[in-house]
Amino acid sequence: MKLVLLFAATALAARGKPIRVAFEGNVIFGSQTLDSHRQKVHDELYQHCLDIGANAHGDETLTGGFDGEGFHFKYTCNCAHGNTKVPDTISIDSWWSAKATKAGTC
Structure with a gap:
């Protein structure tokens, strides 16, 4: 039982301190x-x-949105603590992309 608890504590510690991740991009x-x-x-x-x-x-979880022109966006992912890989570019679909950067801690 102690080994399981130690493993769980180690896994949580390895995730690091939660951060905010900003996503900014265009359609x-x-x-x-x-x-x-x-x-x-x-x-x-x-x-x-x-x-x-x-x-x-x-x-x-995710705050922000599109600006008044409707194709530029800024979102913030609050308290991510996994494999954040920032700075990074996200392009899930070919018609939009976003730059991911660190936007502070939680």
Whole structure:
């Protein structure tokens, strides 16, 4: 039992201190970007946020959105503590990409 607890504590410590990760990018459609495109970007970034160790806290997991022009976005993943690999570029679909950078600690 002690070995299991030690392993669990070691695994948690290896994840590091939680950080905020900023995602900033564009959709290639410019002013013709649709709401469905914006929703797809949000959903993909939300999933990426969970994949890098953020806890699902509803609206607090991923904050931000698109600017007034509708194709440039800034989101923040709150309290990620997994394999964050920042700075990095995320391009899940060929029509958008985002630069991921450290945006502070939690």
